[in-house]
Amino acid sequence: MVTRILPTEEAYQLLDLTRELADGELAPRVADFEARAEFPREVVRTLGRAGLLGLPYPQEYGGGEQPYEVYLHVLEVLASRWLAVAEAVSVHTLSCFPVFAYGGDELRKQLPELLGGELLGAYCLSEPQGGSDAAALATRATRDGDAYVLDGTKAWITHAGQADFYNVFCRTGGPGPAGISCLFADAATPGILPQPAERTMGVRSSPVAQIVFDGARVPVDRLVGAEGVGFRIAMQALDSGRLGIAACAVGLAQAALDYAVAYAKEREQFGRPIAEFQGLGFMLADMATQVSAARALTLAAARLRDAGRPYSTEAAKAKLFATDAAMRVTTDAVQVLGGYGYVADHPVERYMREAKVLQIVEGTNQIQRLVIARSLTR
Ligand SMILES: Cc1cc2nc3c(=O)[nH]c(=O)nc-3n(C[C@H](O)[C@H](O)[C@H](O)COP(=O)(O)OP(=O)(O)OC[C@H]3O[C@@H](n4cnc5c(N)ncnc54)[C@H](O)[C@@H]3O)c2cc1C
Numbered sequence: 181m182v183t184r185i186l187p188t189e190e191a192y193q194l195l196d197l198t199r200e201l202a203d204g205e206l207a208p209r210v211a212d213f214e215a216r217a218e219f220p221r222e223v224v225r226t227l228g229r230a231g232l233l234g235l236p237y238p239q240e241y242g243g244g245e246q247p248y249e250v251y252l253h254v255l256e257v258l259a260s261r262w263l264a265v266a267e268a269v270s271v272h273t274l275s276c277f278p279v280f281a282y283g284g285d286e287l288r289k290q291l292p293e294l295l296g297g298e299l300l301g302a303y304c305l306s307e308p309q310g311g312s313d314a315a316a317l318a319t320r321a322t323r324d325g326d327a328y329v330l331d332g333t334k335a336w337i338t339h340a341g342q343a344d345f346y347n348v349f350c351r352t353g354g355p356g357p358a359g360i361s362c363l364f365a366d367a368a369t370p371g372i373l374p375q376p377a378e379r380t381m382g383v384r385s386s387p388v389a390q391i392v393f394d395g396a397r398v399p400v401d402r403l404v405g406a407e408g409v410g411f412r413i414a415m416q417a418l419d420s421g422r423l424g425i426a427a428c429a430v431g432l433a434q435a436a437l438d439y440a441v442a443y444a445k446e447r448e449q450f451g452r453p454i455a456e457f458q459g460l461g462f463m464l465a466d467m468a469t470q471v472s473a474a475r476a477l478t479l480a481a482a483r484l485r486d487a488g489r490p491y492s493t494e495a496a497k498a499k500l501f502a503t504d505a506a507m508r509v510t511t512d513a514v515q516v517l518g519g520y521g522y523v524a525d526h527p528v529e530r531y532m533r534e535a536k537v538l539q540i541v542e543g544t545n546q547i548q549r550l551v552i553a554r555s556l557t558r
Pocket of ligand 1: 313
């Protein structure tokens with residue numbers, strides 16, 4: 181059991197509730213839903229009703245008003261049971277950011293439904309021709325009377341076809357970041373066409389697909405902030421989102437470590453539990469150290485955010501380190517189980533497949549290194 185130091189008594193209660201939900205609602209279902217590649221919409225709704233879909237936002241808008249640090253502990257616990265569900269919480273929380281931080285009074289009236297989890301959100305930045313170079317995006321929004329007409333294609337959109345609303349980053353002006361805006365689009369808008377889900381390596385119960393925008397008319401009052409601020413909104417949302425991905429990585433790595441330790445204590449070779457061989461014990465020790473270091477870096481960045489200090493470089497470091505650690509720890513967990521690690525009877529092969537995506541989403545780890553390097557030489 182991980183020893184956690186939380187800022188309030190309320191936070192301890194929240195973590196107890198999260199563990200209860202993770203053990204009772206997530207753990208029994210994950211294997212089936214992953215095998216069927218089915219999105220657990222009802223499970224996500226249950227988390228919404230328990231107040232877990234709007235944790236870091238103010239209560240006046242229907243959020244949980246928790247420090248970001250506490251929200252990340254919650255995500256970590258969820259991810260240790262079912263990464264796709266933790267990702268759903270993380271992506272939804274990220275998707276509420278544009279309207280919360282930049283929306284006018286009218287748009288903000290939507291927040292209670294978003295933060296209460298009745299409506300599910302998605303964040304549409306990446307496109308088929310480029311994810312890393314997001315400022316080159318080509319999806320266009322052309323003003324026509326009281327609406328913007330959206331044309332283009334987004335790629336790799338988590339919750340495509342399941343979400344109730346899409347934050348669509350689109351071009352309303354010239355080339356580069358200054359020409360980008362953000363539209364808060366209702367998923368039922370004619371001309372918004374989610375494509376069939378991709379067949380992914382892992383997190384198969386998390387739907388990911390392209391979305392084609394074919395003359396979709398989005399009312400002008402759905403513009404978030406103003407024309408031209410979309411890129412800034414997208415990047416600020418990602419700073420917070422990257423901490424969510426880091427917390428997911430810590431939870432996944434912790435699950436792999438726990439499973440590997442339990443197995444190594446039971447499995448015997450040469451007449452002794454394999455945990456007693458120093459070669460294996462050192463491997464477990466390195467895994468445990470990686471998990472602790474990843475958690476510490478992630479929570480340190482969250483505390484900066486909670487204190488209102490700049491945190492985007494620290495968030496990039498946390499995302500980079502925690503997701504690389506998750507890849508290494510889950511790969512080592514497979515090794516600890518030997519041949520049994522390579523088959524689906526044990527969850528560690530799934531953990532290893534799942535870790536990979538965390539090194540790619542919300543800015544690949546090469547892009548995190550770019551962010552960190554730029555901060556050093558600025
Ligand atoms: C399962 C899944 C879910 C996703 N969910 C979402 C979502 O909800 N919303 C969304 O908008 N996007 C989402 N994405 C997209 C994700 O953010 C992109 O895949 C990612 O940003 C990389 O973009 P790309 O795939 O186009 O790769 P590319 O940008 O083509 O990169 C290819 C390779 O080149 C490297 N590279 C690129 N530029 C540089 C550089 N300057 N220096 C060094 N190396 C570089 C990259 O690191 C990578 O290794 C998701 C992706 C996946 C796989």
